[in-house]
Amino acid sequence: MAQKFHSTARKIVAIGRNYSEHAKELQNAIPKEPFFFLKPTSSFVRTRGNIEIPQGVVAHHEVELGVVIGETGRDISHNDALSHIAGYSLAIDMTARNIQDEIKKKGLPWSTLKGFDSFTPIGDFIPREKVFDPHQLGLWLKADDAIRQMGRTSDMIFRIPRLIQHVSSIMRLEEGDVLLTGTPSGVGPLIPGQTVSAGVTQGKEELDRLELKVVQRQGGYVYEADK
Amino acid sequence: MAQKFHSTARKIVAIGRNYSEHAKELQNAIPKEPFFFLKPTSSFVRTRGNIEIPQGVVAHHEVELGVVIGETGRDISHNDALSHIAGYSLAIDMTARNIQDEIKKKGLPWSTLKGFDSFTPIGDFIPREKVFDPHQLGLWLKADDAIRQMGRTSDMIFRIPRLIQHVSSIMRLEEGDVLLTGTPSGVGPLIPGQTVSAGVTQGKEELDRLELKVVQRQGGYVYEADK
Numbered sequence: 001m002a003q004k005f006h007s008t009a010r011k012i013v014a015i016g017r018n019y020s021e022h023a024k025e026l027q028n029a030i031p032k033e034p035f036f037f038l039k040p041t042s043s044f045v046r047t048r049g050n051i052e053i054p055q056g057v058v059a060h061h062e063v064e065l066g067v068v069i070g071e072t073g074r075d076i077s078h079n080d081a082l083s084h085i086a087g088y089s090l091a092i093d094m095t096a097r098n099i100q101d102e103i104k105k106k107g108l109p110w111s112t113l114k115g116f117d118s119f120t121p122i123g124d125f126i127p128r129e130k131v132f133d134p135h136q137l138g139l140w141l142k143a144d145d146a147i148r149q150m151g152r153t154s155d156m157i158f159r160i161p162r163l164i165q166h167v168s169s170i171m172r173l174e175e176g177d178v179l180l181t182g183t184p185s186g187v188g189p190l191i192p193g194q195t196v197s198a199g200v201t202q203g204k205e206e207l208d209r210l211e212l213k214v215v216q217r218q219g220g221y222v223y224e225a226d227k
Numbered sequence: 228m229a230q231k232f233h234s235t236a237r238k239i240v241a242i243g244r245n246y247s248e249h250a251k252e253l254q255n256a257i258p259k260e261p262f263f264f265l266k267p268t269s270s271f272v273r274t275r276g277n278i279e280i281p282q283g284v285v286a287h288h289e290v291e292l293g294v295v296i297g298e299t300g301r302d303i304s305h306n307d308a309l310s311h312i313a314g315y316s317l318a319i320d321m322t323a324r325n326i327q328d329e330i331k332k333k334g335l336p337w338s339t340l341k342g343f344d345s346f347t348p349i350g351d352f353i354p355r356e357k358v359f360d361p362h363q364l365g366l367w368l369k370a371d372d373a374i375r376q377m378g379r380t381s382d383m384i385f386r387i388p389r390l391i392q393h394v395s396s397i398m399r400l401e402e403g404d405v406l407l408t409g410t411p412s413g414v415g416p417l418i419p420g421q422t423v424s425a426g427v428t429q430g431k432e433e434l435d436r437l438e439l440k441v442v443q444r445q446g447g448y449v450y451e452a453d454k
C-alpha cells in the first residue's frame with residue numbers, strides 16, 4: 001500500500017528550516033524544536049509534468065527528501081521511528097515566497113502559499129531496503145543547466161527519527177503519509193519557460209530524478225501584493 | 228463515495244473569520260477575501276468519542292458547518308459551486324488558542340495548533356437533498372449545560388459558492404474533501420471533565436448532533452509557552 005502513496009496519501013507533513021544554511025539564507029532563526037506545515041496531496045505532480053506558477057506569484061524551489069510512512073502510529077518513539085518508514089521519495093516543496101513574506105507578517109496560515117496545485121513535484125517510491133542510511137544521501141536541483149541546490153541529508157538539524165517522534169506526538173502518522181524533511185540552501189525562483197530537474201544520490205548512484213517544465217498557470221488565483 | 232468521506236477524505240480546508248461577530252471577539256479584522264488553513268483528516272473523531280486536550284494547551288471549540296465535496300473540480304465557478312457539493316456535516320474546529328496567539332506573532336504555520344488528533348469532531352454525512360438552503364441553518368454548541376455558541380449560517384461573510392470558487396482556484400477540491408465554513412461567535416475553552424454537544428438545525432428539525440467527552444491527553448506533545 002505505501003508504495004501507492006501518490007494516490008493514497010492523506011497528508012503531507014513538511015518540516016521547515018531543517019538545514020541551518022537554508023534558515024540563514026532566509027534570515028530565519030534556527031528552530032529549537034522542529035516545526036511543520038501541511039501540504040495537500042492535491043499538490044502532487046509527477047516527473048515530466050508541469051509546475052504551474054500562479055499569476056503574481058514568486059515561486060521558489062526547495063528540493064527535499066520525502067519519507068513515506070509504512071506503519072501507522074502515534075507517539076512513535078525515537079527508537080521505533082525507522083520501523084514506521086516504508087520508503088523514501090524525492091520531492092520539491094514549491095513555495096510562493098512573496099505570499100509567504102506577506103503572510104508571515106500578518107500571522108496568517110501558510111496553506112495557500114504551499115498548497116497550490118502542482119506545488120509538490122514527487123518522485124517514485126524508493127523502498128527503504130534501497131537506502132543504506134537516509135542521512136547519507138545527496139540532493140541536487142538545477143534550473144535549466146544551472147545548479148541551484150546541492151546538499152547532503154547529513155546536514156539536517158533534526159534527523160528523521162526526531163521528526164517522526166515530534167510529528168506523531170501531535171498528529172497520528174498513517175500508512176502512505178509523506179514527511180518532507182526540509183531543504184538545503186540555494187532556494188530561488190523558478191519562472192515560466194524554465195525546466196527544473198532534481199536528483200537524490202547515494203554515493204555515486206542516482207536513486208531517482210525529477211524533471212518538470214515550469215509554466216504560467218492559466219486562470220486560477222491571482223496574487224496581488226497588499227498595498 | 229462522498230458519504231464515506233470520514234475514511235476517504237484527503238483534505239480538510241477550514242475557513243477562518245467567516246462570521247463578523249467571531250472575527251470581532253478575537254480582535255481580528257474582517258478579511259477582504261476568504262482565507263483558510265488545512266487540517267489533517269487524522270484529526271477526525273466521531274460522536275461519543277473523546278476530545279483529547281494536549282498538556283499545556285488552551286483548546287477552544289468552534290462549531291461549524293462542513294461541506295462535503297462530491298464532484299472533483301478546479302477553478303469551480305460561483306455558479307457551478309453547488310453542483311460540486313455531495314452533502315454536509317456538522318463539525319467542531321478545535322483550536323489550540325494559546326499556541327495560536329504565540330504562532331501568529333512569530334508568523335509560523337497553524338498546522339500544529341489546528342491539527343492535533345481528535346481536534347475535528349465530525350458528524351454524519353447529511354445528503355444535500357436534506358438541506359433546503361445551507362445558508363438557512365442554525366448551529367449551536369454547549370459545554371455541559373451551558374450554551375456557548377448559537378449562530379445562523381445566514382451570517383457567513385463569504386457564502387459557500389464563493390468559498391468553493393476561492394479554494395478551488397488555489398487547490399483542486401476532490402471527492403470527499405471537507406470544507407469547514409467558519410464559526411459564529413461564542414468560542415471558548417473546553418476543559419477535561421466537560422461534555423461538549425453541538426447541533427445543526429433546519430427550522431425546528433435537528434439534522435445532526437455531536438456529543439463528546441473532553442479528556443486530558445496522556446503522553447504526546449506538551450506545550451510550554453515561549454519565555
Ligand SMILES: [Mg+2]
Pocket residue numbers: 014015016062064093182183
Ligand atoms: Mg520546504
Ligand SMILES: [Mg+2]
Pocket residue numbers: 241242243289291320409410
Ligand atoms: Mg474555525
Ligand SMILES: [Mg+2]
Pocket residue numbers: 274350351435436
Ligand atoms: Mg449523528
